[in-house]
Amino acid sequence: MSARVLVVDDLFTNVKLLEVKLTAEYFDVVTAMNGPDAIAICEQGLCDIVLSDVMMPGMDGFELCRRLKGSPTTAHLPIVLVTALDQPADRVRGLDAGADDFLTKPVDDTALLARMRSLIRLKAATDELRARVIGSRTLGTNDPFVAATVETGQNGHVLVVDDRPGSFERLKAALGAFHTVEVESDPHAALLRCAEGGIDVALVSLNLRDFDGLRLCGQLRSLDRTRDVAVITLAEVEERARILRGLDIGAADFLVRPIDRNELIARVRTQIRRKRFTERLRESVQSSLELAVTDGLTGLHNRRYLDVHFDALFKDAVRRNAPIAVLLLDIDRFKSVNDRFGHDVGDAVLREFATRINSLTRGVDLVVRFGGEEIVVVVPEASLQDARMVAERIRERVCGSPFQAGPAGGLDVTVSIGVAARQAGDRTPAELLKRADIALYQAKGGGRNRVVAEAA
Structure with missing residues (x-):
């Protein structure tokens, strides 16, 4: 897996040494x-991961890390700090600054490359989401990039998978002040618990009795319902090969026993921050997709959505030789409402119009604001007679009681509806819409407040 690595060090020999190793x-x-x-x-987007020395004049590695993680533009970049400092307090300081890992010199090349590849895979998993958010986001308090810089990583849900009471009790005591912690000694039950949802981080012991902890890591990564759970492996110092194998399988991080309490807290917090960042990106993308196909006034789907989904429903009906019908609805004399009472009242009428239609349609029906005061309802598995009955119910519901339209009080509203159903010779959904449009025109010409089905 190739990527662009930024090496930061004030000593030229160190820079060249790492450059040669990484290029190889x-x-x-x-x-x-x-x-x-x-x-x-980093701000120019010229790297995928940062590998920085800590001891540098002016701005040291800790401060560099804080600034990168504190900026919405660069907060997503993985950062590995490398230093001769070897005390647990130094590692915790680096993790508190936002570093994704903290490696002590002399750095083992195999361990460094395994860690970098793991972090690059994690970043790659979010890059497409980031690109979509960048293309559609609106700046403000809900900006996921801004949210990432203030995320605390607290109040997470942690599952400890360990069958040694002395071990899991210490882990629970250390993390319990900051997170909800569950313990599961049975790896099979742990997998099921993660599949239920709500778990942010799973701490998996590689020393389980009668079970290979690495297999559980692989299972968590392979299942759709659990692959978003961040996995941290717990291992003995001599299990270096298994630790690296865990990173290769997809573990996000590891801790070596005896586990320093503060480092444990810091690494769990880092994983929760990363997971929540990814979740915010995914939610932002989903929200953008919904906005792209939703009418902002009525909450109905818009014409873009109709173009795609009506075509799919029509083709499915043709394939199965099944019925499908379409209703085209238009509020009678809607222009006079806007002219007499203003567009605010007109908007209120449209919202209530959409609500009444929704109350009489099924979840499988496609209800779309077609434009202005026109609404299209696509009714799968419906004959012409079935669709006409639906249209009559809607017409009666619309005119049955006044619309409460703000200062205008109760307004009497009626609707004209054209109905068409698929015929054997129809090749596109546009042919149904055309016949429904002609039928609607006839309903308007026939006195309004009526349903006309299947015009020639």
Whole structure:
């Protein structure tokens, strides 16, 4: 897996050494000798991961990390800090600054490359979501990139998978002050619990009795319902090969026993922040998709949605030789409502119109604001007679009681409806809509407040 790695170090020999090693592993390498230059490179989107020394003059690695993670433009970049500092407090300081990992010199090349590939895979999983959000987002308090910079990573839901009471009790005690913690000794039950949803992080012991913890990691990564759970493996110091294998399988991080309490808290917090960032991106994309196919005034689907889904419903009906019908509805004399009472009242009438139609249609029916005061209802599995009955119910519901339209009080509203059903010779849904439009025109010409079905 290739990626663009930014190497940051104030010593030229260190930069060149890492550049040679990474280039040999087919990474593209860019370099910076200080923090400000590194920030400039990151803000231009010229790297996928940052590998930075800690001890640098001016802006050290901790401060560089804080600034990158504190900016909506660069908060998504994975950062690995490399230093000669080897105390747990130093690792925690780096993690608190927002680093995704903290490696101590001399760095084992295999461990470094495994960690980098793992972080790059995690980043790649969110890059497409980020691109879609960037293309459609609106700046403001709901901006997911801004939210990422203030996310605390607290109040998560953690599942500890460990069958040694002394071990899981210490883990639960350390994390319980910040998160909801569950313990599951049975790996099969743990998998089912994660599949139920709501788990942010799973701490998986690689020393389970009668079960390979790496297999559970692989299962969590492979299932649709569990692949978003962040997995942190727990291992003994001599299990280096299994730790690296876990990263290769898809574990997000690891902890080596004896586990430092503060490092445990910091690494879990980092994974929760990352998971929530991805969830916000996904929600933002979904919201953008909904806005793209939803009419903002009525809450109904819009014409773009109709163009795609009516075509699919029509083709399915043709394939199965099944009936399908369409209703085209138009509020009678709607222009006079706007002229007499203003567009605010007209908008209120349209919203109530949509609500009454929705109350008489099924979940499988397609209800769309076609334009202005016109609404289209596509009724699958409906004959012409069935569709006419639906149209009559809607007409009666619309004219049956006044519309409460704000200052205008109760307004009497009627609707004309044209109905058409699929015929054997129809090749496109446009032919149904054309006949429904002609029928609607006849309903208008015949006195309004009526249903006309299947005009020639």
